[in-house]
Amino acid sequence: NAGVTQTPKFQVLKTGQSMTLQCAQDMNHEYMSWYRQDPGMGLRLIHYSVGAGITDQGEVPNGYNVSRSTTEDFPLRLLSAAPSQTSVYFCASSYTNSLGRAFFGQGTRLTVV
Amino acid sequence: ELKVEQNPLFLSMQEGKNYTIYCNYSTTSDRLYWYRQDPGKSLESLFVLLSNGAVKQEGRLMASLDTKARLSTLHITAAVHDLSATYFCAVSFEGAQKLVFGQGTRLTINP
Numbered sequence: 001n002a003g004v005t006q007t008p009k010f011q012v013l014k015t016g017q018s019m020t021l022q023c024a025q026d027m028n029h030e031y032m033s034w035y036r037q038d039p040g041m042g043l044r045l046i047h048y049s050v051g052a053g054i055t056d057q058g059e060v061p062n063g064y065n066v067s068r069s070t071t072e073d074f075p076l077r078l079l080s081a082a083p084s085q086t087s088v089y090f091c092a093s094s095y096t097n098s099l100g101r102a103f104f105g106q107g108t109r110l111t112v113v
Numbered sequence: 114e115l116k117v118e119q120n121p122l123f124l125s126m127q128e129g130k131n132y133t134i135y136c137n138y139s140t141t142s143d144r145l146y147w148y149r150q151d152p153g154k155s156l157e158s159l160f161v162l163l164s165n166g167a168v169k170q171e172g173r174l175m176a177s178l179d180t181k182a183r184l185s186t187l188h189i190t191a192a193v194h195d196l197s198a199t200y201f202c203a204v205s206f207e208g209a210q211k212l213v214f215g216q217g218t219r220l221t222i223n224p
Contacts, residue, residue, distance in 0.1 A: 033212070035214075040217075042203075042214035042215055043203075043212070045212065045213070048211055090155065102146070102158070104156040105155060107155055
């Protein structure tokens with residue numbers, strides 16, 4: 001059981017470049033989310049989805065786009081990378097039941113120079 | 114706006130000692146989570162607390178929730194080196210897809 005898989009694990013971008021962070025889960029979870037982790041700030045929600053075809057903004061959505069065409073996949077797109085987007089990005093997924101425990105991927109460490 | 118604050122942010126303790134990490138949140142939430150993160154790794158779910166007075170224990174860790182005080186605690190009993198990690202609490206309004214995290218508590222346990 002792979003759980004939540006993120007690719008790539010590491011990435012260096014130049015300012016202005018675009019890229020897509022991939023996230024896939026094989027647990028048939030309805031909910032998927034993207035967070036960024038910065039030192040001393042915990043994790044902050046970027047975008048989330050409650051099911052295929054449905055997405056919404058979180059706390060820090062600017063500069064990022066998402067789509068959810070399938071239950072399994074939830075890619076995060078950086079349209080024009082900026083140094084402020086240097087961070088570690090985590091994808092998470094969960095069921096809609098009362099426990100709602102989120103499972104996290106291994107993270108993508110992104111550096112924008 | 115929901116805010117979550119943990120304290121302390123850094124904690125260095127000796128093996129065998131007991132200590133408590135505190136997690137305060139600003140508005141009513143329907144559930145509270147505790148996660149563990151090892152350096153360079155992902156987050157591992159420890160506890161989900163769903164109701165006032167909930168207490169959960171696993172090994173040397175025990176978590177509790179007081180919804181009236183908007184406070185959760187993570188108590189460490191007789192600490193061992195393997196518990197060294199960063200611990201996060203997180204609260205949600207609408208299930209686990211929208212979590213607001215505390216800043217994290219970096220715990221170092223020295224022999």
